[in-house]
Amino acid sequence: MSIFKAIERALEAAITFFWRLFILIHELKNIWAKRSLVRSFEPTAEQAREAKEYWKGVLGHPLPLWWHRLYASYTGRFDPRYIPEILFAVRLEPNAFNYADARALDDKAYLQLFAGDGMRVPIEYAFCRAGVISVGGGGAPYEQVL
Numbered sequence: 001m002s003i004f005k006a007i008e009r010a011l012e013a014a015i016t017f018f019w020r021l022f023i024l025i026h027e028l029k030n031i032w033a034k035r036s037l038v039r040s041f042e043p044t045a046e047q048a049r050e051a052k053e054y055w056k057g058v059l060g061h062p063l064p065l066w067w068h069r070l071y072a073s074y075t076g077r078f079d080p081r082y083i084p085e086i087l088f089a090v091r092l093e094p095n096a097f098n099y100a101d102a103r104a105l106d107d108k109a110y111l112q113l114f115a116g117d118g119m120r121v122p123i124e125y126a127f128c129r130a131g132v133i134s135v136g137g138g139g140a141p142y143e144q145v146l
Helices: 002-033 034-041 045-059 065-077 086-098 101-107 108-115
Strands: 128-129 131-136
Touching: 002 086, 034 065, 045 101, 108 131
Parallel strands: none
Antiparallel strands: 128 131
16 A cells, blocks of 8 residues: 555655746746736835845745835835735745645534534435435434424
């Protein structure tokens, strides 16, 4: 079974890599298509320095100001704290969604295990499982209840 898990992990890593690469290319094409808007706003030297210092403090390296300039061309205001779309789409968003967590939380029957007893869940009055209609939490078939 471990060989299947290794293959699954390798395929998930490959899919994640190619998905991030696809998003990166898409974002670069998007900014290239809007280059006239990017060129329409030129930040002052102080604004550019402030944005580069801010992102160097956050990431360890400065970011290009393309997205800041695009944002400023839309809004008319330059904000050095603006999160560039490429950073959000390539780094933050994939880390916010973990495929393994999604598979674990996919079945809502396990929700109380993860959330604890303080989680309010609907009371189950009747349900149908495998074609058998049951009432209440006891699992007695509907015909027997009547």
